[in-house]
Structure formats: structure tokens, C-alpha cells
Amino acid sequence: MQTFLSIDWVGLFTLSVPVSEMMVRGTAIYWFLFIVFRFVIPRDVGAIGIADILILVIIADASQNAMSGDYKTITDGMVLIAVLVAWNLVFDRLAYYFPSFRRFATPASLCLVKDGHILKRNMRREFITEDELWSHLRMEGVQSLAEVRTVYLESDGGFSVIKKEGGDHHNPHSPSRSESM
Structure with missing residues (x-):
């Protein structure tokens, strides 16, 4: 010892x-x-x-x-x-x-949904399933692709959802409206 x-x-x-x-x-x-x-x-x-x-x-x-x-x-x-x-x-x-x-x-952001249409080629490129995409869309309160202008896979792996109505945009890096007040 x-x-x-x-x-x-x-x-x-x-x-x-x-x-x-x-x-x-x-x-x-x-x-x-x-x-x-x-x-x-x-x-x-x-x-x-x-x-x-x-x-x-x-x-x-x-x-x-x-x-x-x-x-x-x-x-x-x-x-x-x-x-x-x-x-x-x-x-x-x-x-x-x-x-x-x-x-x-740093990888560039990748568009996954444009004007309510899923870009399957881009989703295949990153091995993102429609179930995974819908999971993120539901977290943003999206019920239909008709509500979505664009969805991006960001370089950090997060999803940014830009809705058609009101231009509501969720950026995973910025504080929510309630946090910033």
C-alpha cells in the first residue's frame, strides 16, 4: 500500500x-x-x-x-x-x-419545408423522418403544413419554424417573448 x-x-x-x-x-x-x-x-x-x-x-x-x-x-x-x-x-x-x-x-441552415411543402430531398440528406419533422411542428403549435412558410434545420441541430400567419418565428437561440420582458 x-x-x-x-x-x-x-x-x-x-x-x-x-x-x-x-x-x-x-x-x-x-x-x-x-x-x-x-x-x-x-x-x-x-x-x-x-x-x-x-x-x-x-x-x-x-x-x-x-x-x-x-x-x-x-x-x-x-x-x-x-x-x-x-x-x-x-x-x-x-x-x-x-x-x-x-x-x-459551420454547416449552413437547410430548408425542410417551403411554402407548406416538405422538401423530401433535403430531409433525406439529413436523415430526418416526417415523424421527427411533425414532432417539431407540433411543438410550435402547427397543425397543418398550410400554416407554415418555411422550416429550417439550423447548424446547431435545432428547427426554426416560420409560420405564414403573422410571421411568427421561433428561433431556438433567442429568449421567448415572456423571458425578454
């Missing part, structure tokens, strides 16, 4: 892998997963962006490796996490300042 005083404290915090190797590994994995999530599996889930989901998954894995001993030291895990966070910050800044990069990093 190891006691608190017999722990190799210096060994816990010294690097066992060169920083440059961790930077290359972290960068390669970040870019690979980003491209997979953006282009191979383009449909995002929930109300957070793709880069946010990606960074959470990778940080969780990197932290787990550092804590479980797959790395030889805690500092190895900290350096890898810092590299991954840095890439996430770079992506956020580039997407903010450069619209062309934003188009690369």
Missing part, C-alpha cells in the same frame, strides 16, 4: 512525452475529428455547436488518459488539453472574423 508521502511527486508533474509530440498528436486528432463531424456526420445535435461538442469529447478523453495513467505524468495531459483548447479558440476566432471560414466550419 502506497502512502501519501511515498508518492513520486516529481514524477507526477514532469513530462514523459515531448511537448512537440503532444502538440502534433493533439492537432492531428482535433483536425481529423473536426472533419469527420463536419463533413461525414454533418448533422449536429442539441443547442451547442460542433466545435463545442468536439472539444468536450476530446478533453474528456485526454483528461481520462492523464488521470488513469495512460500518460506517464499529469503534465502530459495538461499540455495536450491546452493544445486542444487552443485549436478550439483559433476556430472560434477564425469563424468570427472570416465569413469564408465560418462557412467551412
